[in-house]
Amino acid sequence: MSDRTAKFSVLCSLFNWMQRSKSSAKKRSKFRKFLDHFCKSGEFFSAIRLILPSLDRERGSYGLKESVLATCLIDAVGMSRESEDALRLINWRKGGAKTGANAGHFSLVAAELLQRRQGMTSGGLTIKELNDLLDRLAFSENRAEKTTVLSDLIKKTNAQEMKWIVMVILKDLKLGISEKSIFHEFHPDAEDLFNVTCDLKLVCEKLKDRSTRHKRQVCACFQS
Template sequence: HPAPTTPAMAATVRFGLLVAMFQAMTRDRTSAKKRGRLRTFLDRAYGASGRDDYFSALRLILPSLDRERGSYGLKEAALAAALVEALGIAKDSPDAVRLTNWRRGGGGRNAGNFSLVAAEVLQRRQGMTSGGLTIKEVNDALDRLSASDTRSEKASVLSSLIKKTNALEMKWLLMIIIKDLKLGISEKSIFHEFHPDAEDLFNVTCDLKRVCEKLNDRSQRHKRQDIEVGKAVRPQLAMRVGNASSAWKKLHGKPVVAECKFDGDRIQIHKNGEEIHFFSRTFLDHSEYTSGMSKFIKENILVDRVYFGWGDACLGHCA
């Protein structure tokens, strides 16, 4: 067992240690091995004395669940343009074309995988020597990236990261930014390795930071928490099946009724006195709905529904 870390040591955990875990996970064939890697990383990097800092790592492992940081405003196309600017290469250069055409042949053998295409381009410029960034420094840089308004500002943050990382670290940073790590391990498994009660607590709070703070001792079980009005709750989703035949088999020959499905937005409405929230399925609070909807909701309530418009102007259903 590794020696326990002190809080000061926890703040200096290298991002490269996390990247090494990611790389190993992509090679592991079984979920059990991947889970073991995560447990080893958490014990080695944070130990008993560094537990207060678990959130700094888990927000990078589960980036799609992190609500403390705002949106980066960078899907693959915008990220490609910002990278071209960050690298200072001409827009019509072969590497710039490869980045902007990452979905098609411009990406070569890695076409269709943005992070691998970008890593190919970066490797020719960065090499493999790590700059030694800590997880804290990475999070600070990502905070600056999300706070940047213009593409030039975002390119400046990316340029700084490129100078302080190697191509492998930058590849994983880009995957964190687009929130798609492709680790081959479920969110459920990650939560369970962190703490046996982590998934249950997240499902009723949708707050990763709170989960990390409350459950920083894996040996202590957490009393099941009730749903709170005003705190987003993870919505239940239907099981995904590949085709209609698979869905039909699940019904075991029972009679069914089919009805027209209107397409709208999944919304969770929380009202408590004057306080009202409209949470999306990704736990974002859409305050812009308040003026149009709040007057129709009189009672204190927590309801999970699909929200869509209906009116004469659009001859019925308005998506």
């Protein structure tokens, strides 16, 4: 299955499972199964860049911290910034009865807001389509353009998927599994090569075959 056909909803299911699981070993095993079943074509980068968004250097900064992202999401769904839901998202850090149980968790507050407008039916967004839209989001030069891209994402997803997309944009998935563990399950030499190159795409392309080891000196040659 390639990134052109693999649905982002499958990746969301992996994220949900990993977030709920308390066992690091089970998380690693589940991630390995995902790679084996849904990345059979050898196209790993498109999925792994979503799993490790903070390490993805191919895509530039989105220029969207929580405060700006909040107003863009509000505008993307056509909501008044003075509405109760909008103020709840804008003031997502604040606790109290008006902000609800998810106060302090931006992505959860956003998902709660979006669920009332999106529902839970997936739009069938593929991993490739998501990456293309995230590229557009990163390259957008102003807030209006970013809002348009977010509106397109909202139309193609459900609230649960948008929750994870928001976390990708903020570059923090909170999966409870380390980058080291992700690298090790992908390939035993992945962490070494990344530490030398800081290039996630190169790591995914050079280490497609987990059974083939790359000596440290081979990894080091990429540094020059």
